[in-house]
Amino acid sequence: MEDKYKPQELEKKWQKIWEDKGIFKVTEDAGKKKYYLLEMFPYPSGKIHIGHVRNYTIGDVVARYKRMNGYNVLHPMGWDSFGMPAENAAIDHGIHPATWTNENISYMKKQLKEMGFSYDWDRELSTCEPEYYRWEQLFFLWMYEKGLAYKKSSIVNWCINCQTVLANEQVEAGQCWRCSTEVEEKYLDQWFFRITDYVEELLDYCDKLPGWPERVITMQKNWIGKSYGCDILFPMADGNGTITVFTTRQDTVFGATFMLVAAELPLVMDLVKGKPIEHEVREFVEKVKKQDKLMRTSEYYEKEGMFLDAYCLNPLTKKKMPIFAANFVVAEYGTGCVMAVPAHDQRDFEFAKKYNLPLLVVIQPHNKPLNVSTMKEAYVDEGMLVNSGQFNGMENLKALDAIASYLESIGRGKKAIQYRLRDWGISRQRYWGAPIPILYCDTCGTVPVPESELPVILPREIELTGAGGSPLAKYDAFLKTSCPTCGNTAKRETDTMDTFVESSWYFNRFCSPHCGEKPGLDKQKVHYWMPVDQYIGGIEHAILHLLYSRFFTKMLRDYGVLDFDEPFTNLLTQGMVCKETARCKEHGYLFPDEVKDGKCTRCQSEVTIGKSEKMSKSLKNVVDPDYLIKNYGADTVRMFCLFASPPEKDLEWSDQGVEGSFRFLNRAWRIVIDCLEDIKHVTPFDGSRDIDGDLKNLRRKTHQTMRKVTRDIEDRFHFNTAISAVMELVNALYLMERPARENTTALSVIRETIETIIILLAPIVPHITEELWTALGYESNLADVPWPSYDNEVAAEEEITIVIQVNGKVRSRIVVSADEEATKIKDLALNDEKIMNYISGKKVLREIYVPKKLVNIVVQ
């Protein structure tokens, strides 16, 4: 047994033992309770970053904790390996995406192994492999057959110079990130998944996920955005057709004085066709399309519009309403047309003022009557209807239903429900993604690839330039094929699928990762393991990934593949890892190792330390896990990640904090080594003999620590307070006087404390604890040692401190026996020397006693 703690040596040793013994491999075991713990799998971007380390450490602690509690734990890891960065690396450095990706995977796998995570590596999967995506292509075919996958025209960011589609993150200030050309919008025919078919169930089940954080549920509900309202038909003034709008404010329909149409809607150009203003309107539309969508719908953005030389009629007032194209109307929501009620909607108000359009008040507030000529802003609150025909005098909220019914009765509208959620666009005009299994035949049209021909394999031999549209479209060996129906020549679909598709079902695949039978998921195995008992990942995935996964689960359930409704029973969303930034005048942001003694190592100029921000490559405020493992060992890194803050909050990185964690492990190591000779031959105290004084106190503290750590992990994953509690116990042990060698009772109490410290720390720092465990003479894997159960009686305090307040201010404290009666405590409080000074000569109005906590005496 080494006297000095040498993490690098012992961590390697234990990692090898775990791997050789295969102790983290699992199979279905009907006799054991299962626990499926899953962390969001990473995109193999090159190296593991601290955010991953934090995420996977949290998961590993829970996995190991559950295992020690007797569960059959599934804890897999894999790679979300399709995606844009691989394609960018290929364009920038000439490396094939597959090569780049696989090299990253092998490096990151090595890093994860060095962290000592308890993964069953036999279940590793990589989504860019045909064995994985072939099943996704099968699901696509099923969905196509049922109309859940369909094609429609939609807008993409288009760089005219690169002749390629740009992701939102490739657009910087309205320009292409590669060539700085102004980005345009372009319509393309694209594939969609009909997630809106499941919108009601997705919404309903939000309330059936008690294990999810409330804020994630709220965000999902808001994203779905169900609103109750009314579709209203506005006939064109010239009698040619109608414009339909969706509104939740049909109570204001009498106040609608003009009509707004989203500028990019085809209706706009239809209305002005052949009119003198056609050219001008076209220019306006092109301009709006170039405006940033987020910006132009914001409250403060200049509202712009253009009269289309057309009118429709208000269905209730019969008044003529001029029709405008506008930049602030969202084309994708509702019908893309909005009835403008300038008196009661701020955006419409601003628009009306700018273009001199009439206002009509239809809701009067109860306190102050509105006057159109003096209104400075729209009145958006409640009130009584006026200027609204037979509805005058009604409260506006009560009129909602009445007006909807009336519109329905005269055939001018009907009650409607609108969702904000749109169908999921999955087409990507990129190479590094799963091919969509569709063919286009001149005679037969759109033809699905027959199941027997799956997978449609992504070809390797391809040149990537970043320009000229989809690389697959230029590669004839892939593109040209024959139609399975008629045998004529056909072209393959060259769009690939959004990478969110892979991550929407990978958790099922982990249950039977090598299953080669249709549909790639072994029903019995999936039934045993799914749903995921605890899912852990970054808060940044609160909406899209989680919503898509929920949708995919329900969809696969309806095809009979799955037998549950929701994939993730419990969800933990962890916060970001942040660190202060450093920059110098000459070189901009600096990596931590480019700063020495407050100076830039390259130019010796003064370094400015900025505020703490999310770690990112661009800000260079990153720390290298390799460096940390090499210098401190994985256990220290794990410990710091857990100790620095609770998982759901952002973590502030601190190099000194890492030192502190390292020091604690050394301290724990030393106390065990120091006691080792003495306690080697005693058994842990079992309570069969009487103890008192310091020994009794130590044992109480030991059991209190078991209770605290168990609750902190079990109830709320607060590892930081769990670690604090163990630190306190270690401190208490240091302060104990070392008993004589023959005092076996005392030594056995100390042994109980030391074993407790080791076991409680085992899920957190698995290597050092395994080493110490064997030093105590044990042989079995610490990973399978049962979690300790505490004795509440031993943990119970004998005496408690009662705080005495006068008028809410603490004035004294008394120590009483834990079971002292309330009346006696109140009596002691009133007769306390210090308290009497405060209350003498005053009238005692009330006495409040909070059991076992405090007495508050209210005096006048």
Place this chain on the structure above:
RNA sequence: GCGAGAGUGGCGGAAUUGGCAGACGCACUGGACUUAGGAUCCAGCCCGCCUUUGCGGAUAGGGGUUCAAAUCCCCUCUCUCGCACCA
């Protein structure tokens, strides 16, 4: 902008249900040990006043509810995440 969160000493954080604000750690200060200390052990450590006992203030800022508020309510400010082609 919209939606969702967060804000506590010099720093990270604790206070689980409205009940002693500051556990634990870092940094700092002092002491012990030592050839040495950037090791270790022990102690001090929110701010102000009184050299003690003590008194007052303090949980982003302002207001409110309550015997009692870091915690609940309202307003303001700052920061973080998401906003549909980053994953």
